[in-house]
Amino acid sequence: EADIYQTPRYLVIGTGKKITLECSQTMGHDKMYWYQQDPGMELHLIHYSYGVNSTEKGDLSSESTVSRIRTEHFPLTLESARPSHTSQYLCASSEAQGKEQFFGPGTRLTVL
Amino acid sequence: AQKITQTQPGMFVQEKEAVTLDCTYDTSDPSYGLFWYKQPSSGEMIFLIYQGSYDQQNATEGRYSLNFQKARKSANLVISASQLGDSAMYFCAMRELGGRRALTFGSGTRLQVQP
Numbered sequence: 001e002a003d004i005y006q007t008p009r010y011l012v013i014g015t016g017k018k019i020t021l022e023c024s025q026t027m028g029h030d031k032m033y034w035y036q037q038d039p040g041m042e043l044h045l046i047h048y049s050y051g052v053n054s055t056e057k058g059d060l061s062s063e064s065t066v067s068r069i070r071t072e073h074f075p076l077t078l079e080s081a082r083p084s085h086t087s088q089y090l091c092a093s094s095e096a097q098g099k100e101q102f103f104g105p106g107t108r109l110t111v112l
Numbered sequence: 113a114q115k116i117t118q119t120q121p122g123m124f125v126q127e128k129e130a131v132t133l134d135c136t137y138d139t140s141d142p143s144y145g146l147f148w149y150k151q152p153s154s155g156e157m158i159f160l161i162y163q164g165s166y167d168q169q170n171a172t173e174g175r176y177s178l179n180f181q182k183a184r185k186s187a188n189l190v191i192s193a194s195q196l197g198d199s200a201m202y203f204c205a206m207r208e209l210g211g212r213r214a215l216t217f218g219s220g221t222r223l224q225v226q227p
Contacts, residue, residue: 031212031213033214033215035215040201040220040222041219041220042203042217042218042219042220043157043203043215043217044217045212045214045215045216048212048214056212058214059214088155090155090157092157092215094213099145099162099164100147100159100162101147101159101207101215102159103149103156103157103159104156105154105155105156106155106156106157108155
């Protein structure tokens with residue numbers, strides 16, 4: 001069973017607020033990912049990390065930022081949330097040469 | 113660039129019947145991995161089955177099997193003996209084998225199992 005956690009599961013906030021979505025995994029995986037998914041649509045990669053102090057932008061442009069100070073922790077931050085940021089955000093991790101990506105339960109963000 | 117195509121936005125199946133969800137892919141890499149994930153209404157992504165491009169046999173996991181036709185670049189998911197709990201979105205995905213090893217997803221198929 002995957003040990004990857006995301007908090008909060010649901011978040012409703014007002015425009016202009018700063019928010020941080022938390023993602024943690026206890027499997028010691030080097031690679032971590034953030035995907036964004038609009039309702040009923042496919043997932044798009046927005047950020048990834050090869051390991052500590054390594055972060056890169058993904059395929060879908062995003063105004064969010066990420067950090068990787070510890071192996072197990074990969075938080076995503078929005079400095080000033082807007083209604084266009086309303087979406088589900090899914091965190092995932094995998095071993096360097098692993099077959100499977102393990103997903104967290106996701107955070108459903110609504111910006112009013 | 114990799115591309116995944118799922119042409120069935122929605123599918124209906126009767127309980128206990130088998131159903132096939134279609135997936136075609138495009139890549140210039142000779143080595144790749146193909147995945148199917150299930151996403152119930154709660155939103156989490158549940159891994160179902162994996163097929164490597166060099167695997168000689170089609171992958172199977174319980175009631176799930178992957179009909180891999182490499183020359184046609186298709187990787188269809190077959191669910192046998194459908195259950196009401198199978199109602200969900202199903203995503204086909206391809207993984208890059210080098211570098212990021214991120215997943216590229218198709219647009220998904222919503223499966224509804226009817227009693």
